[in-house]
Amino acid sequence: MSAxxxxxxxxxxxxxHGKTTLSDRLLEHTNTVEQxxxxxxxxxxxxxxxxxxxxxxxxxxxxxxxxxxGHVYKLNLMxxxxxxxxxxxxSRSLAACEGAVLLIDAAQGVEAQTVANAHLAFGQKLKVxxxxxxxxxxxxxxxxxxxxxxxxxxxxAEEAILASGKSGIGIIDILEAVVSRVPSPRWTEYxxxxxxxxxxxxxxxxxxxxxxxxxxxxxxARDMMLLMSNGEKSxxxxxxxxxxxxxxxxxxxxxxxxxxxxxxxxxxxxxxxDTITIANKPATxxxxxxxxxxxxxxxxxxxxxxxxxxxxxxxxxxxxLNDAAFVYSSESSLALGFGFRCGFLGLLHMEIIQExxxxxxxxxxISTYPSVIxxxxxxxxxxxxxxxxxxxxxxxxxxxxxxxxxxxxxxxxNDSMGDILALIMEKRGVCEHTDTLDMNRVMLxxxxxxxxxxxxxNDRLKSVTHGYGSMDYELGDYQTSDLVxxxxxxxGDPVDAFSSIVHRDKAEGKGRQLCEKLAEIIPPQMFxxxxxxxxxxKVIARDNVREMRKDVTAKCYGxxxxxxxxLLDKQKEGKKxxxxxxxxxxxxxAFIKVLQNN
Amino acid sequence: xxxxxxxxxxxxxxxxxxLYVHVPFCASTCDFCAFYQKEPxxxxxxxxxxxxxxxxxxxxxxxxxxxxxxxGGTPGLLAPRxxxxxAALVRAHCGGAPEEWTVELAPGSVTRERLAVLRExxxxxxxxxxxxxxxxLLDALGRQHTREQVFAAHALVRAAGFPSVNLDLMxxxxxxxxxxxxxxxxxxxxxxxxxxSTYCLTFEEDTKLWLKxxxxxxxxxxxxxxxxxxxxxxQLAAAGYAQYEVSxxxxxxxxCRHNLNTWRMHEWIGLGPSAASQHAGWxxxxxxxxxxxxxxxxxxxxxxxxxxxxxxxxxxEDALIFGLRMNAGxxxxxxxxxxxxxxxxxxxxxxxxxxxxxxxxREGDTVRLTDRGRIVADSVATELxxxxxxxxETT
Ligand SMILES: Nc1nc2c(ncn2[C@@H]2O[C@H](COP(=O)(O)OP(=O)(O)O)[C@@H](O)[C@H]2O)c(=O)[nH]1
Ligand SMILES: C[S@@+](CC[C@H](N)C(=O)[O-])C[C@H]1O[C@@H](n2cnc3c(N)ncnc32)[C@H](O)[C@@H]1O
Ligand code: SF4
Numbered sequence: 001m002s003a004x005x006x007x008x009x010x011x012x013x014x015x016x017h018g019k020t021t022l023s024d025r026l027l028e029h030t031n032t033v034e035q036x037x038x039x040x041x042x043x044x045x046x047x048x049x050x051x052x053x054x055x056x057x058x059x060x061x062x063x064x065x066x067x068x069x070g071h072v073y074k075l076n077l078m079x080x081x082x083x084x085x086x087x088x089x090x091s092r093s094l095a096a097c098e099g100a101v102l103l104i105d106a107a108q109g110v111e112a113q114t115v116a117n118a119h120l121a122f123g124q125k126l127k128v129x130x131x132x133x134x135x136x137x138x139x140x141x142x143x144x145x146x147x148x149x150x151x152x153x154x155x156x157a158e159e160a161i162l163a164s165g166k167s168g169i170g171i172i173d174i175l176e177a178v179v180s181r182v183p184s185p186r187w188t189e190y191x192x193x194x195x196x197x198x199x200x201x202x203x204x205x206x207x208x209x210x211x212x213x214x215x216x217x218x219x220x221a222r223d224m225m226l227l228m229s230n231g232e233k234s235x236x237x238x239x240x241x242x243x244x245x246x247x248x249x250x251x252x253x254x255x256x257x258x259x260x261x262x263x264x265x266x267x268x269x270x271x272x273x274d275t276i277t278i279a280n281k282p283a284t285x286x287x288x289x290x291x292x293x294x295x296x297x298x299x300x301x302x303x304x305x306x307x308x309x310x311x312x313x314x315x316x317x318x319x320x321l322n323d324a325a326f327v328y329s330s331e332s333s334l335a336l337g338f339g340f341r342c343g344f345l346g347l348l349h350m351e352i353i354q355e356x357x358x359x360x361x362x363x364x365x366i367s368t369y370p371s372v373i374x375x376x377x378x379x380x381x382x383x384x385x386x387x388x389x390x391x392x393x394x395x396x397x398x399x400x401x402x403x404x405x406x407x408x409x410x411x412x413x414n415d416s417m418g419d420i421l422a423l424i425m426e427k428r429g430v431c432e433h434t435d436t437l438d439m440n441r442v443m444l445x446x447x448x449x450x451x452x453x454x455x456x457x458n459d460r461l462k463s464v465t466h467g468y469g470s471m472d473y474e475l476g477d478y479q480t481s482d483l484v485x486x487x488x489x490x491x492g493d494p495v496d497a498f499s500s501i502v503h504r505d506k507a508e509g510k511g512r513q514l515c516e517k518l519a520e521i522i523p524p525q526m527f528x529x530x531x532x533x534x535x536x537x538k539v540i541a542r543d544n545v546r547e548m549r550k551d552v553t554a555k556c557y558g559x560x561x562x563x564x565x566x567l568l569d570k571q572k573e574g575k576k577x578x579x580x581x582x583x584x585x586x587x588x589x590a591f592i593k594v595l596q597n598n
Numbered sequence: 599x600x601x602x603x604x605x606x607x608x609x610x611x612x613x614x615x616x617l618y619v620h621v622p623f624c625a626s627t628c629d630f631c632a633f634y635q636k637e638p639x640x641x642x643x644x645x646x647x648x649x650x651x652x653x654x655x656x657x658x659x660x661x662x663x664x665x666x667x668x669x670g671g672t673p674g675l676l677a678p679r680x681x682x683x684x685a686a687l688v689r690a691h692c693g694g695a696p697e698e699w700t701v702e703l704a705p706g707s708v709t710r711e712r713l714a715v716l717r718e719x720x721x722x723x724x725x726x727x728x729x730x731x732x733x734x735l736l737d738a739l740g741r742q743h744t745r746e747q748v749f750a751a752h753a754l755v756r757a758a759g760f761p762s763v764n765l766d767l768m769x770x771x772x773x774x775x776x777x778x779x780x781x782x783x784x785x786x787x788x789x790x791x792x793x794x795s796t797y798c799l800t801f802e803e804d805t806k807l808w809l810k811x812x813x814x815x816x817x818x819x820x821x822x823x824x825x826x827x828x829x830x831x832x833q834l835a836a837a838g839y840a841q842y843e844v845s846x847x848x849x850x851x852x853x854c855r856h857n858l859n860t861w862r863m864h865e866w867i868g869l870g871p872s873a874a875s876q877h878a879g880w881x882x883x884x885x886x887x888x889x890x891x892x893x894x895x896x897x898x899x900x901x902x903x904x905x906x907x908x909x910x911x912x913x914x915e916d917a918l919i920f921g922l923r924m925n926a927g928x929x930x931x932x933x934x935x936x937x938x939x940x941x942x943x944x945x946x947x948x949x950x951x952x953x954x955x956x957x958x959x960r961e962g963d964t965v966r967l968t969d970r971g972r973i974v975a976d977s978v979a980t981e982l983x984x985x986x987x988x989x990x991e992t993t
Contacts, residue, residue: 527955550824552975554798558860559874562904571980
């Protein structure tokens with residue numbers, strides 16, 4: 001089969017618009033084996049993926065389809081991650097395609113993710129095939145969907161295919177459109193072999209498995225391959241395709257999607273977006289679009305029990321094997337002991353990693369406040385990148401602090417507009433543009449500081465819009481801001497784990513909130529314990545931990561002494577499990593509570 | 599060991615020795631009570647008395663007993679002749695008469711005959727389990743006596759001429775108001791007892807009240823307990839009763855010496871099922887079951903539970919944490935001399951921190967709880983215990 005009969009495409013959609021259902025239908029129709037046959041490693045990740053309704057790892061599949069023109073086509077369907085945290089990964093998956101099926105739920109219409117994904121697809125110059133899905137629903141509003149296609153996405157309405165994954169309507173139309181509208185593989189004429197890595201997976205027996213799209217040339221077992229980003233060479237052990245199980249083949253040729261097993265063990269060495277070429281006849285230019293992924297969000301992760309340090313270290317190591325975007329290095333905290341500074345693509349990524357540490361690696365952890373990377377400029381012009389408030393230099397040494405921003409697309413019902421605008425204001429954002437989507441909804445484009453949306457923005461958005469609002473974002477520029485480091489002091493001692501970098505105008509409110517919360521969570525203490533929030537030594541908010549009111553055994557005679565001792569011993573053991581800060585014993589879950597819901 | 603032995607031996611020879619006898623019988627079980635007791639069957643009393651004799655014979659009595667305490671259960675449930683029999687057994691180990699001899703009596707069991715036997719035998723102190731003067735509360739606790747019986751019993755006890763009389767009261771009872779408690783204290787004071795014990799209700803496992811608590815039918819209210827503690831202390835001080843321990847108050851010279859000796863970590867021998875002992879280098883409790891206790895004795899064995907070996911360091915720690923419950927506090931000097939292995943600098947550190955926090959006071963080598971410290975005495979104890987930790991982990 002030549003590349004002429006190959007089509008590489010993906011399905012992009014807002015969560016729940018029916019991507020999974022439709023993919024299964026396409027597989028069924030092309031007699032490709034049932035998709036949900038996965039390796040154990042996939043299954044682990046699957047639980048979380050299902051719970052969150054997102055795809056974290058790619059699940060590509062090669063289908064064979066005899067089109068109405070009589071030819072048999074090789075259709076490679078790429079499954080793309082569906083969350084903004086993974087937008088770079090999405091862009092690489094899209095780069096491996098020439099076309100995209102854009103699903104719109106007929107009852108919901110265009111949503112924030114639909115818009116964001118469509119723009120990504122246009123950016124990759126993909127042929128977009130609009131599909132209005134779930135037309136079997138009584139609440140389907142085709143007219144509205146068509147209008148939104150034209151107005152918001154500038155896609156001619158007549159291109160839309162009406163479908164229902166559930167009822168099997170429009171499946172053939174979609175397959176035919178893929179064949180006829182999506183161009184055959186591009187850049188096949190390039191003189192050397194160029195292969196795009198769009199994902200990778202760690203396998204304990206085979207090491208790193210690279211998920212690839214061959215653009216030109218070919219690759220087979222025993223070739224010496226070269227990773228163009230770092231010049232690393234290794235021998236190819238095996239190549240194959242996804243059926244969707246990995247099936248070994250002799251060779252991968254231009255236009256193919258498949259996998260490569262080589263002598264490389266570590267997934268971190270095979271970076272998403274990198275170009276593989278053949279070592280003895282290497283390409284000179286990489287495929288476009290490669291970026292070093294840089295984590296955006298950082299936090300400290302500490303074992304709840306200091307004995308679990310090694311266990312946590314091993315867990316992070318294993319997670320890193322399969323997730324090159326996750327980085328960590330050791331750090332220590334006065335309050336929490338020895339742990340790790342961890343970097344993530346975004347909040348969801350952070351949550352997923354933390355959850356996997358708890359679930360799959362069975363280590364209880366405490367995390368510190370998440371932070372973004374601030375750019376701080378010293379007198380003399382030296383630029384510092386600070387991802388941990390503890391490392392922030394004395395403000396006197398700085399001439400400027402800059403923070404990262406995002407460009408958000410927010411879709412909201414009309415009647416929540418006011419609340420959303422207030423929320424954006426509260427989060428120090430600026431609304432730059434509004435578009436009417438339909439009679440009921442508006443799309444806002446806003447620029448917001450990344451650190452303001454780190455914790456509860458999405459929850460707040462959902463709550464003010466009664467669940468109807470949605471948001472997507474891309475990274476924006478750095479902007480100068482009046483930021484300060486806020487410390488939390490317990491009985492006068494700063495607790496490093498609670499330090500944060502905040503905007504000066506919001507420091508007092510945040511400080512008060514944090515003090516109140518701590519005062520509420522820390523169990524009553526024998527002594528008076530003051531909790532203060534301070535900026536550069538100046539206290540801006542304070543509260544007191546409740547004083548223990550009564551803790552005394554009424555009756556303590558001869559017969560009670562042994563019993564009583566046991567009780568006290570237990571109390572004492574309990575105390576040992578706490579973190580002692582400024583002579584105050586703080587139960588570890590207090591850290592979690594404070595750090596989680598603020 | 600060093601040359602300190604003779605002196606220590608001398609000190610022990612002259613130090614007090616207590617005798618506790620547990621009489622494990624009650625007519626019924628009160629809703630709050632977790633002490634080991636049962637309704638006696640026909641021959642239980644005889645078996646019990648024989649057991650006490652057997653157990654006493656197994657004990658290596660180191661020196662004459664100085665204080666005696668009969669508790670329970672309800673020693674007052676025994677018939678006068680059985681009381682006499684038990685008294686004779688006890689006297690055999692006292693080298694004459696003990697300095698202090700307490701018997702706990704439930705008001706319902708007080709009779710002129712019983713009191714006469716006890717007085718005759720040399721009992722010096724009677725402790726009446728009043729608990730409350732409120733008929734409704736007495737009823738709610740499952741007590742077997744009425745308010746009137748309390749007055750009658752008290753009158754009989756006074757008439758019998760015991761040198762010291764104590765009344766036990768309980769507070770923070772479900773449904774009890776602050777006013778009701780103040781009135782209970784007032785009524786108790788009106789009877790002019792020599793001694794008063796006021797116990798904050800403790801929800802003990804395996805009691806009816808515990809069950810109610812776990813079912814949410816009654817609630818624990820720490821704030822209210824604290825308020826009642828403070829109110830009690832003030833009210834009794836005003837009435838001329840000096841507090842000498844968390845729950846105990848007395849007129850001058852009437853503090854219970856047996857209990858003081860216990861808190862000072864002196865030795866005592868316990869006889870009867872569930873009775874605790876602390877002597878001959880160990881601490882532990884007899885098995886809390888009449889039949890098992892008797893069966894053990896039949897094999898020439900005192901079946902004990904939770905036995906620990908007593909080291910000087912453990913005794914020093916316990917003397918501090920239990921001793922602090924006494925208003926007089928603890929004199930550290932003798933303990934420091936006896937236990938060089940204890941990390942005293944760490945203990946001193948902990949004491950200094952607690953003192954700085956207003957929980958402890960210190961005069962020379964004597965440390966005492968402040969009022970604020972007393973109401974959180976258990977937390978103070980755990981702080982101090984942490985300072986002893988290094989040594990206890992190695993012993
Ligand atoms: N009525 C109807 N429901 C559908 C259709 N396709 C998917 N669904 C339902 O929509 C929900 C989301 O579908 P899924 O395929 O998991 O969406 P994904 O999140 O985009 O992968 C599920 O409850 C499906 O049963 C359709 O064509 N018609
Ligand atoms: C060993 S009891 C027995 C006294 C005697 N059987 C009587 O009931 O009169 C001694 C005292 O401990 C107190 N007491 C017993 N259980 C208690 C509890 N759960 N909480 C507080 N005090 C308690 C009562 O005041 C009781 O009078
Ligand atoms: S309180 Fe006294 S009478 Fe009531 S059960 Fe306990 S020991 Fe027996």
